[in-house]
Amino acid sequence: MGTAMLQQLADIAIDNDTIFCHGAWTVSHIAWLSKHAFESLQTISQTDITLDLSHVTHFDLAGACLLNDIASFFKNQNSVVHYRCIDERQDELLSLVTERMQAEPATIPLPQFLVRLGMKTHKAWLQMLVFLSFFGQMVQSLSMWFRFPKRIRWQEVIHQIEITGYQAMGIVALLSFLIGVVLAYQMGTQLQSYGAGIYVVDLLGLSLLREFSPLLTAIIVAGRTGAAFAAQLGTMKLNEEIDALQTLGVDATEVLVLPKLLGLIIALPLLTVLAMVAGVFGGMLMSKLMLGITFVDFLDRFSSSVSAQTLFLGELKTPFFAVLIALIGCFQGFQVSQGAASVGSRTTMSVVQCIFMIITTDAVFSVIYSMLGI
Numbered sequence: 001m002g003t004a005m006l007q008q009l010a011d012i013a014i015d016n017d018t019i020f021c022h023g024a025w026t027v028s029h030i031a032w033l034s035k036h037a038f039e040s041l042q043t044i045s046q047t048d049i050t051l052d053l054s055h056v057t058h059f060d061l062a063g064a065c066l067l068n069d070i071a072s073f074f075k076n077q078n079s080v081v082h083y084r085c086i087d088e089r090q091d092e093l094l095s096l097v098t099e100r101m102q103a104e105p106a107t108i109p110l111p112q113f114l115v116r117l118g119m120k121t122h123k124a125w126l127q128m129l130v131f132l133s134f135f136g137q138m139v140q141s142l143s144m145w146f147r148f149p150k151r152i153r154w155q156e157v158i159h160q161i162e163i164t165g166y167q168a169m170g171i172v173a174l175l176s177f178l179i180g181v182v183l184a185y186q187m188g189t190q191l192q193s194y195g196a197g198i199y200v201v202d203l204l205g206l207s208l209l210r211e212f213s214p215l216l217t218a219i220i221v222a223g224r225t226g227a228a229f230a231a232q233l234g235t236m237k238l239n240e241e242i243d244a245l246q247t248l249g250v251d252a253t254e255v256l257v258l259p260k261l262l263g264l265i266i267a268l269p270l271l272t273v274l275a276m277v278a279g280v281f282g283g284m285l286m287s288k289l290m291l292g293i294t295f296v297d298f299l300d301r302f303s304s305s306v307s308a309q310t311l312f313l314g315e316l317k318t319p320f321f322a323v324l325i326a327l328i329g330c331f332q333g334f335q336v337s338q339g340a341a342s343v344g345s346r347t348t349m350s351v352v353q354c355i356f357m358i359i360t361t362d363a364v365f366s367v368i369y370s371m372l373g374i
Contacts, residue, residue, distance in 0.1 A: 010063065012037060017046035018084075019070070022055045025063025034066050038073060047079045054085035064093035068101060134253075134331050138261070141254040153259050160263025164225045165271055171224070172217055176275035179212060180204065180282025188291050197291040201298055204283040205306035210314045213275040215362050218321035221268060222354035226329035229260055230350035233333025234343040242334070261326040268322040269315055276314070313374065317365050324357045 010030040013020040019041075023029060051071065053059075071081045086094070145152050188200045233256060236242050245252045280302070287293040293301075332350035336342045 009033070010066075012040065014040060014044060017044070017048055018050045018052055019044075020052045020055060021067070024058035025056055025066065026058050026060045027062035029058075030063055030066050037066070037070065041070065041073060044074075048082070049074045049079050050082045050084050052084045053087075053090060056090070059090045059093065061093055061097065064090070064097045067094060068097045072101075130335075131327075131331055134334065135327065137253050138257055138327065141251055141258055142261075144254065145258065151254070152262075153255070156259035157263050157266075160259050161267045163228075164221065164260075164264050165267025168221060168224060168267075168271060169274060172220055172271050172275050173278040175220060176208075176213060176216060176278040177282035179216060180208060180279035180284075181286045183207060183212070183279075184283035184286035185290060188287060192291060197287075198293065198297075198301060200283070200287055200291065201293070201301040202305040204287075205280065205302050206310060208279040208283070209276050209306060209310045211362070211366075213279055214272050214314045214317045214321070215358065217268065217272045217275045218318065218325065218358045219355055221264070221271065221321075222325050222329075222358060223351050225264065226325045226354040227347050227351050229326065229329030230333040230336075230347045231343055233330055234336030234346055237334065237336050238339070238343065257326070257330045260330060261323065264322040264326045265319050268325075269318040272315060272318045276311070309374070313369060317362060320361055320365075321358050324361065325354050328354050328357065 010021070010023045010025045010033045012033065013022065051067065053067075056063075074081050083091075083094075184200055184204055187203050188197060191197050191200050191203075233242070236256075242252050242256070245255060284293075284295060284298045287298055288295065329350045332346040332353070336346050
């Protein structure tokens with residue numbers, strides 16, 4: 001039995017330029033030959049090689065692959081390969097293997113620029129539709145508060161005013177004070193060279209009250225409060241607390257979003273006034289130290305050059321900033337899914353989107369003010 005099996009094993013015999021193939025060239029009999037065949041083939045130096053298959057008893061696809069590898073070995077050395085005593089079935093299998101080996105591997109084309117742009121645009125469009133749905137749900141819940149004022153959660157609103165407004169007073173006042181110092185120094189240095197140092201009061205008042213204080217306060221609150229909203233709601237969603245509220249029949253938008261929205265709408269304008277005062281004080285202090293403008297002269301010039309309209313135009317932006325910060329922060333929190341990494345990602349997205357929308361809205365207001373001549 002063992003001798004019969006050995007006789008069936010695939011083997012080769014070399015006679016000058018002819019390679020005689022013996023035995024069963026099948027998947028179960030070519031293991032040894034596939035490992036050691038090429039060692040003996042190294043001794044052949046002829047450029048015209050003949051592969052004789054007259055002594056092959058069985059032949060399958062595995063044998064065809066090995067025979068093709070042997071032929072390719074000689075073809076890579078610029079030798080000509082001929083086949084002898086190859087029957088029709090063997091020729092079909094060998095042709096199939098040769099065709100597949102010569103075919104170029106399929107490659108996945110990289111998305112082109114326009115394809116990637118289209119995919120991102122489509123994703124942004126779907127995200128905008130989801131945001132509009134969230135905004136509509138918020139408006140619906142807000143209408144219920146107007147129709148039934150007793151539904152307003154005043155305790156939670158006051159709590160949000162404390163968190164978003166009172167606890168942010170320190171950082172807003174400090175940064176606004178420093179901005180006032182920097183602006184007064186930069187403008188005062190230039191104006192002093194022209195002997196017009198007193199006009200630093202006009203420039204400082206107009207820039208702080210109309211642009212810098214509302215914009216800077218909104219950006220600070222976006223980084224501080226908008227991120228907190230997203231992280232808080234995202235964590236609640238991961239802990240399935242929002243699902244629990246919905247199971248109990250409680251409107252999560254009314255309970256979690258509207259108090260934050262209303263609290264921020266109240267707190268942000270007040271923080272902006274604080275930022276204006278701190279910024280003006282920083283500019284006033286720097287004007288005295290660098291330009292010698294006394295506090296009395298500064299305030300007298302400030303009251304005559306800066307009107308109440310400037311204060312109103314700056315404050316008019318803040319409720320819109322507050323709505324954007326609250327909605328974007330809460331929306332990103334509701335979009336959290338699948339782990340803590342999603343919380344971090346959505347928190348980052350909320351801050352970036354808030355700042356982008358704040359600056360865009362401020363630019364829109366600037367265009368509107370310019371068109372109205374104010």
